[in-house]
Amino acid sequence: MTSGSVLKLVESPSVSNEFFVYYDEWTGAIQSITRTELDDSDSPHFLTDSYIVDNILKGFENEKNFIVALNEDNNLEVVKKNNMLRLRSSEKVLHQISQKKITDWDIRVKLYTGNNKLMVEINQQSIRRLSSMTFNNQIKVHDENDLNLYVIKQNMPDYFIDKIEIDVQELLESGNNVFDVSNFRKYISLQDMGLLTRRCFKNYYFEILPDSLDIIQQTLLKNRSYIQRSSYLNMANGHIEAVQHGDIVTFRTKLSNNELTDVGLHEETLWVYPVGDDPDKYYGSIPINIRDLKNKK
Numbered sequence: 559m560t561s562g563s564v565l566k567l568v569e570s571p572s573v574s575n576e577f578f579v580y581y582d583e584w585t586g587a588i589q590s591i592t593r594t595e596l597d598d599s600d601s602p603h604f605l606t607d608s609y610i611v612d613n614i615l616k617g618f619e620n621e622k623n624f625i626v627a628l629n630e631d632n633n634l635e636v637v638k639k640n641n642m643l644r645l646r647s648s649e650k651v652l653h654q655i656s657q658k659k660i661t662d663w664d665i666r667v668k669l670y671t672g673n674n675k676l677m678v679e680i681n682q683q684s685i686r687r688l689s690s691m692t693f694n695n696q697i698k699v700h701d702e703n704d705l706n707l708y709v710i711k712q713n714m715p716d717y718f719i720d721k722i723e724i725d726v727q728e729l730l731e732s733g734n735n736v737f738d739v740s741n742f743r744k745y746i747s748l749q750d751m752g753l754l755t756r757r758c759f760k761n762y763y764f765e766i767l768p769d770s771l772d773i774i775q776q777t778l779l780k781n782r783s784y785i786q787r788s789s790y791l792n793m794a795n796g797h798i799e800a801v802q803h804g805d806i807v808t809f810r811t812k813l814s815n816n817e818l819t820d821v822g823l824h825e826e827t828l829w830v831y832p833v834g835d836d837p838d839k840y841y842g843s844i845p846i847n848i849r850d851l852k853n854k855k
Contacts, residue, residue: 576606577592577593577611577612578594578603578604579591579604579606579611579626580601580602580603581601581626584759585625586625587625587687588614588621588636589601591611606634606636610638611636614636624637648704648757649756649758650756651756652708652715652754652755653754653755653756654710655667655754655762655764656763657712657763657764657765657766659763659765660763662761663761663762664684664759664762665679665680665684665755665759666679667753667763668767669739669764669765669766669767670769670770670771671749671766671768672767673770673772674739674740674743674748675770676722676738676739677734677736678707678724678736679733679734680733680734682733685730703758704755705724705729705758706721706723706724707721707724707755708720708722708753708754709739709742710752710754712750712751712752713752715752715754719742719745720741720742751766797811798811798828798851799812800830807844809830826848826849827845827848828846828851829843829845829846832844
């Protein structure tokens with residue numbers, strides 16, 4: 559008696575090569591990647607069969623090096639960060655910039671009533687999140703992004719005074735635009751000034767100061783690619799330490815090469831500007847070779 563075979567060929571269910579990518583609508587940062595749609599997520603998402611997404615899931619790529627952006631066909635896709643600053647499309651309606659001070663700002667506007675100067679700044683961390691660079695003359699931005707400001711009387715959007723045109727390339731290269739607003743005093747007190755914009759960043763704020771913006775402060779700001787306007791004594795977890803022994807100052811770091819890259823040190827030179835008790839006492843500049851710093855020389 560011959561028994562029949564009990565073995566059967568069973569086809570395994572095919573695994574879908576499509577993925578749901580959830581992202582931050584302002585920065586394009588990838589928040590999660592799933593094979594099934596999430597019911598409890600309020601974040602925008604799209605479906606893709608991109609090999610890049612597959613490689614991210616497999617651990618071959620780091621999602622921090624990629625961003626969600628519109629391609630030439632106006633479709634969402636995951637792209638590698640480069641020197642293009644990929645902003646969200648400017649809103650169709652005007653938004654009044656709040657005068658509530660925030661720490662995680664993308665665009666900050668300071669009005670110095672002491673000498674009628676208005677300074678518009680972009681946060682270097684915002685550039686780092688949206689591109690592979692920090693302040694650099696190679697950064698590009700799409701022409702359709704509108705960063706211009708519209709001057710009004712505070713909380714009176716119909717009381718329009720003038721338009722301030724932002725030089726986007728200068729803003730990206732130097733970190734700020736500075737304008738003289740003396741002429742606005744003919745229409746309002748500068749203390750009553752308000753600003754509207756078509757947002758393409760998430761966080762803006764507007765601050766009115768009784769101080770004056772002088773040339774030294776502006777120069778420091780325009781060359782501040784990695785410069786903080788203050789330092790800390792005996793900070794345990796600082797990225798870079800400056801140690802002075804007599805007339806010699808030594809700059810050193812405890813971070814590895816990769817860790818320094820992660821915190822944004824990508825350019826060749828770090829400029830340090832020695833000052834006195836305040837930025838007005840400006841003594842000069844010190845170039846630090848980043849490669850030597852990373853190699854612990």
